[in-house]
């Protein structure tokens with residue numbers, strides 16, 4: 001069947017309002033009678049709150065209240081309930097909310113917040129995850145054993161380990177015994193910031209003491225609804241979450257961020273809207289941050305290059321509360337050894353409390369952390385084995401019939417990893433060497449393969465509604481959050497294709513409102529087109545079925561005798577238009593049947609289970625997307641600056657629903673990945689304070705930093721069960737950027753790097769100071 | 775102390791009283807509700823708040839409203855044209871941003887479009903270097919910039935042709 005809409009680069013449905021300034025984001029939402037919140041934050045990394053002095057602050061004109069955590073008797077969370085919305089007795093990181101000053105204007109709130117004084121009894125603090133997991137570390141949560149957590153997580157009370165994910169396959173002892181070459185290395189990936197250009201915000205109001213309406217820049221409106229409903233012990237249907245246009249998420253606006261605090265403060269001012277918009281500075285510690293892993297890997301190979309054993313230990317510095325990074329721990333474990341088939345594997349992934357801001361989902365989480373170690377190690381191994389790194393990879397990759405670490409058998413329909421690797425090698429022209437004329441520069445090229453699964457809850461459901469209108473147009477209602485990835489457009493394409501109508505006839509809601517749009521787990525894990533898209537297809541089919549049922553009454557036949565095409569239902573040569581069926585059918589004499597047509601579609605990923613308690617294995621990943629990346633770089637040996645000249649990404653993402661948007665996702669992810677590879681890191685002071693909490697000192701890529709050439713290639717092995725054969729795609733472009741660049745740097749300089757970022761300081765030190773080489 | 779301010783914004787004249795320390799962004803967003811002007815940092819670092827003042831791009835978050843006396847300001851809201859029947863037409867640069875997929879979350883978009891428009895006012899056929907220069911200091915976390923460069927190139931080429 002020829003596709004008319006799917007596979008075409010339809011321009012974004014919501015681009016018009018974005019280029020004209022009409023689009024309303026959280027900070028643009030205005031209300032009458034609003035009060036403003038300024039958060040007073042902890043100035044110590046770990047301590048007991050002795051006294052909060054608010055007298056002076058209260059005297060500030062316009063101050064209406066100062067809320068502290070004293071009376072809070074619940075903990076917020078999703079996977080593990082470990083955090084009060086305002087610190088209670090204890091602070092665990094610099095930046096933790098201690099009080100919320102509420103005032104008529106933001107200026108008054110800010111002024112008063114500066115006058116709130118907090119006395120602490122300081123406690124020893126720890127930022128490094130390996131230290132924090134050690135026996136001598138100060139305990140950050142003595143109460144860990146009493147926290148509620150979902151099944152599938154494994155806290156170790158009495159330590160700072162809030163989740164230990166263990167995965168084993170085969171017998172690693174035997175595997176290493178049979179290995180001729182063993183490579184063992186340690187890698188780090190520092191804490192980074194999402195640095196969305198839009199700061200987070202939330203605006204909340206309580207009515208009648210038991211109904212809560214909150215506007216939030218969240219990727220997970222239903223997650224927020226569920227958590228607030230639990231926290232305040234009010235029914236789901238009395239918590240309303242509205243999401244306006246969202247200015248970039250990258251995971252940093254998923255799960256819960258500032259909503260519990262805003263809703264808690266608002267409770268003291270019933271009937272009034274309380275508004276909290278973070279400053280740029282607060283975005284670096286008052287919300288979620290990303291990555292922060294220390295990883296040790298040991299890989300064993302036979303002489304002829306067969307990878308036979310791997311042992312991995314990852315410590316994730318999860319921050320002072322673990323709820324939001326707990327899935328990263330598991331995700332890193334799933335992906336720890338990259339896209340390779342290994343008979344004997346032992347993986348321990350630890351989520352560790354640290355006295356730092358909270359780590360949460362961050363574009364591709366679990367995967368860049370894992371591939372940073374694995375794809376570097378594969379290159380090192382190739383050298384030791386005196387073989388070609390491409391050949392070594394091809395020899396060991398997961399292919400149809402392979403069993404991955406989780407025990408899942410890879411099918412041909414999972415995609416063509418070998419094809420992706422070969423294509424990346426070709427695009428980067430790995431065999432062609434061009435040495436720079438000027439000896440000041442060194443050039444290098446290399447590749448890094450990748451795989452990614454959407455890490456999600458076993459019941460991460462999606463539902464959509466399609467409403468038929470009297471003029472043959474349709475409303476598509478869904479609750480995924482389009483934060484720029486284009487899901488509003490992509491899902492409309494899927495609806496149009498299935499219904500057989502031009503895409504212009506579909507209108508998709510902008511923004512989400514849990515009061516009106518149907519349930520969606522949350523918009524994360526590159527899963528919307530694939531998962532919510534499947535629900536759209538079902539809903540569209542149910543609309544067509546409804547049309548046929550009505551038409552069958554008109555034609556006095558059975559629905560199976562009818563077909564749908566050209567926006568009409570056909571019975572032989574007779575037909576009725578969709579428009580004439582949309583509100584039920586009206587016969588010539590005026591009598592009507594059936595009533596308005598709506599279609600619904602619901603899905604949940606099939607067959608996902610909790611991990612086996614002993615082996616950590618099971619049906620834990622719904623899908624896999626494979627690919628390969630390649631970098632061509634030039635190093636200025638004088639300045640230590642790396643310039644990425646060309647960057648190639650080849651992904652087998654199944655059917656591409658919208659090529660321009662798909663490419664946009666990959667290009668954006670690549671450049672964000674280049675930022676993390678070359679520059680980005682949160683820098684902590686000795687006291688545990690983030691020192692570079694602004695966009696001048698925390699450098700994200702600028703227009704000048706984008707590579708001269710970004711090549712994105714899609715292989716399209718269809719995914720059975722995915723809508724029109726689509727597979728998850730979005731974050732994949734970030735997964736192997738850092739190892740591809742570091743491998744190219746090794747090619748250029750002969751030096752191996754194990755820590756990120758590869759900034760000028762690090763490189764100059766390696767070139768001229770004490771070397772990085774281990 | 776409030777200061778009188780005579781200013782034109784998107785072709786409309788205003789006689790206002792502003793506070794000494796009132797920033798231009800606060801005047802535009804909070805008082806005149808021109809919320810297409812975005813605040814990404816409030817500190818001159820991201821470019822989301824850019825507007826055109828007498829042909830020059832300025833960052834409205836680090837400039838005082840009072841300094842704008844007598845000036846003519848264009849915000850993103852001022853780039854579209856509306857005919858007598860209420861039909862809206864986009865400027866060429868707005869169209870190219872849509873066509874080239876240069877808009878993702880859209881939060882940086884007004885700033886980039888304003889920067890490009892201000893560049894075209896000074897230079898109708900800018901080369902790559904001039905474009906880079908005009909965009910420097912503008913941050914986008916979504917697109918990786920390639921599509922933004924393409925959108926600007928396309929606008930330049932289209933203009934050149936016509």
Ligand code: FES
Pocket residue numbers: 812813814815816817818819820821822823824833834835836
């Ligand atoms: S908000 Fe003005 S430069 Fe960022």
Ligand code: FES
Pocket residue numbers: 197247248484876877878879880881882883913914915916917
């Ligand atoms: S499109 Fe999101 S920041 Fe540029």
